[in-house]
Structure formats: structure tokens, C-alpha cells
Amino acid sequence: MFLLFFSSFPSIISHSTVSISETSDHTLICALGPSFLNCSSFPAGIYIPRLNSSVSYSGIVAGEGFLCALISFSSSSSSSSSSSIMVCWRFFTNGSNMVYKRIYRGPFLRELQAGNSHICGLVNATNRLHCWQWPEFNSTSAQNLSFCSIAVGEDFVCGLSGNGNIACLGNVSSVGDPPKGNFSMIAAGFRHACALTFDNELHCWGTMEGQKPQHKFKLLALGENRSCGLRLNDRVVCWGQNNFSLQESLRESSFATIEAKRNIFCGVLIQNRSLVCWGNEILDSNLIVFEKVRPGPYTSTCPYSDITPPVAGPALAPSSPPPAPEESTSSGWSDKMIACLVVGCVGSSVLLLTIGFFLLRYYKCKGCRVHDSGPLDETGAPLEQGTRQQQQQHPQIEQAAPPVLEKRLSQLASMGNASHLEEFSLQLLLEATNNFSEDHKVGEGSFGSVYRCTLGDGREVAIKRAETSSTSSYAVESRRQEEKDNAFINELETLSRLHHKNLVRLLGFCEDCNERVLVYEYLSNGTLHNHLHKLQNSPLMSWPKRIKVALDAARGIEYLHEYAVPPIIHRDIKSSNILLDSSWTAKVSDFGLSLTGPEDEESHLSLSAAGTVGYMDPEYYRLQLLTTKSDVYSFGVVLLELLSGMKAIHKNENGVPRNVVDFAVPYIEQDEIHRVLDKRVPTPTPHEIEAVAYVGFLAADCVTFEGQDRPSMTEIVNNLERALALCSAQPTSLSRSTTESSK
Numbered sequence: 012m013f014l015l016f017f018s019s020f021p022s023i024i025s026h027s028t029v030s031i032s033e034t035s036d037h038t039l040i041c042a043l044g045p046s047f048l049n050c051s052s053f054p055a056g057i058y059i060p061r062l063n064s065s066v067s068y069s070g071i072v073a074g075e076g077f078l079c080a081l082i083s084f085s086s087s088s089s090s091s092s093s094s095s096i097m098v099c100w101r102f103f104t105n106g107s108n109m110v111y112k113r114i115y116r117g118p119f120l121r122e123l124q125a126g127n128s129h130i131c132g133l134v135n136a137t138n139r140l141h142c143w144q145w146p147e148f149n150s151t152s153a154q155n156l157s158f159c160s161i162a163v164g165e166d167f168v169c170g171l172s173g174n175g176n177i178a179c180l181g182n183v184s185s186v187g188d189p190p191k192g193n194f195s196m197i198a199a200g201f202r203h204a205c206a207l208t209f210d211n212e213l214h215c216w217g218t219m220e221g222q223k224p225q226h227k228f229k230l231l232a233l234g235e236n237r238s239c240g241l242r243l244n245d246r247v248v249c250w251g252q253n254n255f256s257l258q259e260s261l262r263e264s265s266f267a268t269i270e271a272k273r274n275i276f277c278g279v280l281i282q283n284r285s286l287v288c289w290g291n292e293i294l295d296s297n298l299i300v301f302e303k304v305r306p307g308p309y310t311s312t313c314p315y316s317d318i319t320p321p322v323a324g325p326a327l328a329p330s331s332p333p334p335a336p337e338e339s340t341s342s343g344w345s346d347k348m349i350a351c352l353v354v355g356c357v358g359s360s361v362l363l364l365t366i367g368f369f370l371l372r373y374y375k376c377k378g379c380r381v382h383d384s385g386p387l388d389e390t391g392a393p394l395e396q397g398t399r400q401q402q403q404q405h406p407q408i409e410q411a412a413p414p415v416l417e418k419r420l421s422q423l424a425s426m427g428n429a430s431h432l433e434e435f436s437l438q439l440l441l442e443a444t445n446n447f448s449e450d451h452k453v454g455e456g457s458f459g460s461v462y463r464c465t466l467g468d469g470r471e472v473a474i475k476r477a478e479t480s481s482t483s484s485y486a487v488e489s490r491r492q493e494e495k496d497n498a499f500i501n502e503l504e505t506l507s508r509l510h511h512k513n514l515v516r517l518l519g520f521c522e523d524c525n526e527r528v529l530v531y532e533y534l535s536n537g538t539l540h541n542h543l544h545k546l547q548n549s550p551l552m553s554w555p556k557r558i559k560v561a562l563d564a565a566r567g568i569e570y571l572h573e574y575a576v577p578p579i580i581h582r583d584i585k586s587s588n589i590l591l592d593s594s595w596t597a598k599v600s601d602f603g604l605s606l607t608g609p610e611d612e613e614s615h616l617s618l619s620a621a622g623t624v625g626y627m628d629p630e631y632y633r634l635q636l637l638t639t640k641s642d643v644y645s646f647g648v649v650l651l652e653l654l655s656g657m658k659a660i661h662k663n664e665n666g667v668p669r670n671v672v673d674f675a676v677p678y679i680e681q682d683e684i685h686r687v688l689d690k691r692v693p694t695p696t697p698h699e700i701e702a703v704a705y706v707g708f709l710a711a712d713c714v715t716f717e718g719q720d721r722p723s724m725t726e727i728v729n730n731l732e733r734a735l736a737l738c739s740a741q742p743t744s745l746s747r748s749t750t751e752s753s754k
């Protein structure tokens with residue numbers, strides 16, 4: 012397909028294939044085999060769910076009471092879209108099942124390390140540190156640092172910079188100052204850390220027990236009061252409290268890699284890739300834990316030649332980085348337990364879904380085009396120095412249409428494009444709307460006001476009438492007039508060749524007069540915006556209904572992007588341009604700003620940005636690049652509105668205006684969607700929560716900063732179809748994980 016699982020890694024990637032968890036009375040050892048993740052509890056007692064072997068993990072880490080596995084994805088076409096998912100299991104020794112939860116989904120993590128309690132990773136693209144399960148950790152102090160490798164201790168994390176210097180963060184006083192100089196590898200124990208120079212010399216700091224050996228090492232595994240190192244000749248040497256040393260039987264064995272946690276050490280034998288572990292009585296007498304462990308390419312990632320200083324986030328970035336750990340995990344793992352439990356029940360299906368999702372999302376965008384620049388809803392200000400709402404007068408018919416309009420209208424007519432459209436007489440429309448009276452007015456569109464009325468033959472229609480103004484300020488006015496004329500012609504041209512059940516249907520127009528009027532089917536349930544933000548008792552208060560609305564709208568936009576020839580970019584996707592008919596089918600409306608896009612895949616349109624604040628693609632706004640991915644961004648904002656019930660721009664608790672993207676995406680990326688869900692909608696059922704989380708990830712993808720990383724509308728439609736199916740499905744997966752929990 013379009014992406015590859017990492018089955019073998021470039022040596023620069025450092026993911027461990029062996030993990031050790033020490034609890035007060037149990038040790039859980041896990042290892043990745045060629046195609047499986049196996050865990051074993053010493054003594055027996057930790058209940059391990061059978062892990063689905065069709066999920067391929069690239070690395071595992073563990074600490075006290077948790078095990079985390081990384082799933083890595085790479086797009087074959089662009090390394091920048093590589094990404095990772097981290098899933099974790101919380102386990103207990105009292106007979107409870109493991110609890111499953113995704114805790115990360117985002118840019119590719121090059122390295123993942125865990126101490127006893129905390130987990131940290133390095134984001135490949137930025138070399139930035141990202142930590143989890145560490146409420147006290149102040150990540151702001153790491154913001155100016157970029158690392159090529161990291162080591163996580165009990166309450167500190169040390170990183171090696173591109174030039175080989177060491178910096179430590181967290182509770183640094185517990186471990187002391189790192190040595191100065193250039194190093195190629197670092198490792199952390201509980202309260203000590205060590206580094207290797209480029210000459211493989213060992214330097215340690217913090218509270219290290221035992222006598223530092225004089226050997227040269229290529230790899231280190233540090234525990235609590237104990238340490239082991241892999242020598243250049245592949246033999247392991249151990250040292251530490253109470254004269255800790257490697258047992259006789261292993262001293263002549265050659266190891267590919269070693270791992271440690273507190274008292275326990277494990278190594279993979281080179282000769283047959285068996286995993287042997289030592290450090291307590293049970294393990295010392297049961298040396299072989301697993302056979303055929305995947306040899307972790309656990310080599311140092313430093314020097315990493317390509318370290319570049321982190322760049323400041325673009326001012327217009329659509330989403331801020333996830334909240335610092337201190338906010339997001341302020342009460343630790345336990346307060347997430349309810350969500351965890353819900354998610355845990357359906358854990359294995361989640362993984363598959365997530366993977367399916369990734370499989371789907373890497374299609375490349377087909378040619379596209381755009382449209383935007385509409386009026387704003389009350390939350391935003393127009394981007395154009397707009398004065399659209401100013402004149403509410405209703406000029407009479409005399410207004411002369413600019414010649415350009417006439418010309419284009421006659422062109423359109425002569426091309427026969429509009430032949431199936433009805434021509435309405437102005438007289439009929441004036442009568443039906445009582446001279447375009449305020450009573451009939453239902454809203455504003457991109458080129459004028461919208462009126463609702465019943466025609467003589469009983470048809471209910473919506474009439475869009477271009478605003479013309481007789482006021483002065485000639486230059487500006489005439490330019491604005493021209494813009495509106497263009498919007499009008501655009502919409503007529505666009506709609507006259509579009510037929511889709513999720514696009515508002517154009518019935519006809521009024522052409523014999525100088526008025527610019529379009530007549531549409533009337534959709535009795537009004538705009539999505541009204542249902543989300545105005546009506547007190549909207550029927551759209553269920554997750555399946557909301558996902559259905561999203562799917563309908565997505566299909567309409569997909570049609571514009573993929574099936575219209577040439578493709579059309581709407582440019583003004585927002586909840587007030589999504590209308591609902593009497594049977595709650597959603598339809599996309601207002602094509603006044605739409606543009607016909609380039610027909611080849613690579614190009615984009617460049618034009619001055621137009622659209623609605625809060626929905627506008629930052630890339631388009633900033634670079635003036637218009638592609639179908641700009642509509643995808645706006646659609647992502649609509650998805651976030653559907654999930655959160657909040658306006659694209661709204662005020663937070665303190666009355667400060669906030670973008671729904673900035674608010675919701677950080678939580679979604681941490682798989683904490685329950686924090687952003689619309690409270691008016693009943694709490695999702697266990698099968699709904701997965702669908703909702705899935706839509707959340709989709710929305711986050713739609714609003715990524717780089718257009719090329721966003722999914723296409725076809726992928727979005729596919730994903731929403733799955734989400735809707737999931738939502739209405741019976742929770743079949745619920746019984747499975749519980750039945751497998753017995754010993």
C-alpha cells in the first residue's frame with residue numbers, strides 16, 4: 012500500500028525490543044519476537060491478555076505497573092509523514108486485568124525510554140523531548156534543547172545533544188551534574204547515570220554503587236544500585252551494591268543487547284537470540300525467558316548527524332503543542348481510569364481500527380481547488396476589509412449590472428451549461444418574498460442575502476439575492492461589486508454542473524433582470540451552525556447523528572474535489588454552510604467563493620486568501636497556497652465543532668477568545684477526547700466512544716499544519732463510514748478481552 016510498517020529499522024532508530032517491569036512482588040518481562048509480543052510474569056500473577064499478533068510493534072518499554080509499545084508508520088513517499096502510536100497497558104498483581112490505553116499518536120518517535128515511573132520519547136523531526144506519566148516534569152525547560160538520544164532515570168531525564176554534550180532535566184539534584192565533554196551514548200539507572208565517550212570510556216555520575224570497571228563498553232544497562240555493561244567483545248560485565256556481578260554461567264556468553272530495570276537485567280544471546288534474565292532468585296534459576304527475540308538494533312543513536320535546532324512554531328500554527336505534562340496528567344494515571352476502562356474493554360479492536368485508519372490516511376491528494384471568503388458568523392471578523400453587512404437597504408431593480416456580469420451570463424447561457432436550470436421572473440420572486448422583505452430573510456451568503464419563500468406552485472425555495480448598493484465610495488464599491496458579481500457567476504457556473512445529494516440543489520436563477528438572484532431547494536432544518544450553537548433542543552444530540560451529518564457533508568465535499576471536472580475547491584466550508592433537510596441529510600451550500608482548481612496533482616492556486624476566520628487553513632492564509640487540502644482543514648474544524656459543541660472561535664472559561672483547534676487537538680492527540688466532548692450529548696456508550704475517538708483523530712489529522720499531511724476527502728469519507736458503522740455496531744469486542752484474562 013502506501014505505507015510501510017517498520018519491520019527493520021535504519022540503525023539510527025533506537026527502539027528496545029525487551030522490557031522489564033519491577034513491582035514490589037512481581038517482575039514482568041516482555042519481548043518482541045519476529046512477529047509477536049510475549050510477556051511473562053515472575054512469579055505468575057500478572058494477567059496478560061493475548062496480544063494480537065497481527066499488530067506489529069516497533070519497540071517496547073516498561074516501568075512499575077505499566078508496559079508500553081510503539082507502533083511506527085512510515086509513508087513510503089515522504090518521510091515527514093512518518094508517525095507513531097504508543098499504546099500502554101496498566102497491570103496489577105491483585106488479579107485485575109491489564110488496562111489498555113493509547114497514550115500517544117503523533118509524529119514519529121525515534122527513541123522511547125522509560126524509567127521506573129516515567130516515559131520519554133524523542134520526536135524524530137524536531138529532536139524534541141516528549142514525556143508522559145510525569146506530572147511534575149517541567150517541559151518548558153526543555154524547550155530550547157534538542158537531543159539525539161535520551162536516558163530516563165527515576166525522576167530525571169538526560170539527553171545527549173548533537174555535539175555530544177549531556178544535559179539533564181527533572182529533579183537534577185538527585186543525580187548531580189553530568190560530566191562535561193563529548194559522549195556517544197548515555198544510560199540512566201534509578202539514581203545514577205553513565206555515558207560512554209567516543210573512545211568507549213565509561214563515565215558515571217549520581218549515586219553509583221560498586222567499583223566502576225575499567226573495561227571499554229559499547230552499551231550500558233543501569234538498574235538501582237546495580238549496573239551492567241556490554242563490552243566491545245560482546246561479553247557482559249556487572250557491578251554494584253553487595254559486590255553484584257554476573258553469574259558464572261553467563262560470563263562467556265556473547266550478547267547482542269542488554270536491558271535493566273531496578274534489580275533485574277536481561278540480555279539477548281547472539282548465538283540463538285534467546286532472552287536470558289538475571290538479578291533475583293527466580294530468574295537466576297530460570298535463565299531463558301523467551302526464544303527467538305527480535306534483535307533490537309539497540310545501538311547508540313549518536314552522533315546524529317542531522318540535528319538541527321528546533322524552530323519556533325509558526326505564529327499561525329493551527330494547534331499549540333499538547334499541554335505540558337503537568338496539566339494534562341495532573342492527577343496521574345489513576346484519574347483517567349474511567350476512560351481507560353471504557354477504552355480498555357475494546358482495546359484490541361481499537362488497535363486494528365487505528366491501524367486501518369493509518370492505512371487509509373496516506374493516500375495522496377488528487378487535484379483540487381478551493382473556495383472561500385464568505386461572511387463570518389458572529390464569532391469572526393471578515394478578512395477582507397469587509398463592509399458586507401453594512402447596507403441593509405433593498406435597492407430597486409434599476410441597478411445596472413456591470414458589463415462583465417452580463418458578458419459572463421450570456422457566455423454561460425450560450426454554452427448551454429445552465430440549460431436545465433429554470434429561469435424565474437423577477438416579478439414572481441418579488442411577489443413571493445414580499446419585495447425581499449426582512450420577514451423572509453433567513454441569512455447571509457457569500458454574495459448577498461438569503462430569503463425563504465413559497466412559490467406560486469407551492470414549492471418552498473431559498474432565494475439568494477446579490478446585494479447591490481447605490482452608495483458612494485466609488486472605487487471600493489465598484490471593486491466590491493465586481494467581487495460579488497464574480498461570486499454570483501461562480502456559484503451559478505459551479506452549481507449548474509453539479510448534482511449530488513449532499514450538495515444544495517440549484518433550481519434556477521433570475522437572469523432577465525439586472526438583479527442577480529439564485530433559487531435553491533429549501534432545506535427545512537436550517538444550518539448545522541444553528542443546531543450546534545443556537546437551538547436549545549436540537550435533535551442532533553446523539554453521536555451517531557452527528558457522525559452521520561459529518562459523513563454527509565464529507566461526501567458532498569468529496570464530490571467537489573474528486574468528481575467534479577475540473578475539481579472545485581469550496582473555500583468556505585463551515586458549519587453555517589452545511590444545511591440540513593427535513594430528513595436530516597446534510598448538504599453543503601454556498602459556492603460563491605468556490606474556485607476551479609488546477610487539474611494536475613502538484614499545483615495549487617495562489618490568490619489572496621478569503622474564507623472565514625476560525626476555519627481558514629493557516630497554510631493557505633500564510634502562503635496563499637490553495638489546494639483541496641484547505642477545504643480539508645475547514646472540514647476538520649467542523650468536525651471539532653461537532654465533537655465539542657464549541658464554535659470555531661469561542662471564549663474560554665476566562666472569557667479569552669480561543670480557537671477550537673487549539674483547545675481540542677492537544678487532548679485528542681493524548682487520547683483524552685472525553686475532555687472535549689460536547690456535554691449536551693449523552694456520554695458515549697462503550698462502542699460509541701471508539702467511534703468518537705476515531706473521528707477525533709480524523710479531525711486532528713484534517714487540521715495539521717502542513718496541507719500535504721492532511722487526509723483527502725475520500726479518506727475522510729471512508730473513515731467516517733467506519734466510524735458510523737462502529738457507532739451503530741454491537742460491542743462485540745467487549746467479551747473477548749475479559750475471557751482471555753484467566754491464567
Ligand SMILES: *[C@@H]1O[C@H](CO)[C@@H](O)[C@H](O)[C@H]1NC(C)=O
Pocket residue numbers: 061063064065359363
Ligand atoms: C487479530 O487481528 C486479525 C486481523 O484483524 C483478526 O483477524 C484476528 O482474529 C485477531 N486475533 C485475535 C486473537 O484477536
Ligand SMILES: *[C@@H]1O[C@H](CO)[C@@H](O)[C@H](O)[C@H]1NC(C)=O
Pocket residue numbers: 085090091093119135136317
Ligand atoms: C527522521 O528524521 C531524519 C532527519 O530529519 C529523516 O531523514 C528521517 O527520514 C526521519 N525518519 C523517519 C522514520 O521519519
Ligand SMILES: *[C@@H]1O[C@H](CO)[C@@H](O)[C@H](O)[C@H]1NC(C)=O
Pocket residue numbers: 103105106107
Ligand atoms: C486491584 O488494584 C486496582 C488498583 O489498585 C484496583 O482498581 C482494582 O479494583 C483491584 N482489583 C481487585 C480484584 O482487587
Ligand SMILES: *[C@@H]1O[C@H](CO)[C@@H](O)[C@H](O)[C@H]1NC(C)=O
Pocket residue numbers: 149150151152337
Ligand atoms: C518551569 O520552568 C520555567 C523555566 O525554567 C519556569 O519559568 C516555570 O516557572 C517552571 N514551571 C513550573 C510549574 O515549575
Ligand SMILES: *[C@@H]1O[C@H](CO)[C@@H](O)[C@H](O)[C@H]1NC(C)=O
Pocket residue numbers: 235236252273274
Ligand atoms: C539501593 O540502595 C539504597 C541505599 O543503600 C537502598 O535503600 C535501596 O533499597 C536499594 N535498592 C535496591 C533495589 O536494592
Ligand SMILES: *[C@@H]1O[C@H](CO)[C@@H](O)[C@H](O)[C@H]1NC(C)=O
Pocket residue numbers: 280282283285299302
Ligand atoms: C540458546 O543458547 C543458550 C546458551 O547456550 C542455551 O542454554 C539455550 O538452550 C539455547 N536455546 C536454543 C533454543 O537453542
Ligand SMILES: *[C@@H]1O[C@H](CO)[C@@H](O)[C@H](O)[C@H]1NC(C)=O
Pocket residue numbers: 044047048049064300301302
Ligand atoms: C510467544 O508468542 C507466540 C505467539 O503467540 C507463541 O507461539 C510462543 O509460544 C510464545 N513464546 C513463549 C516463550 O511464550
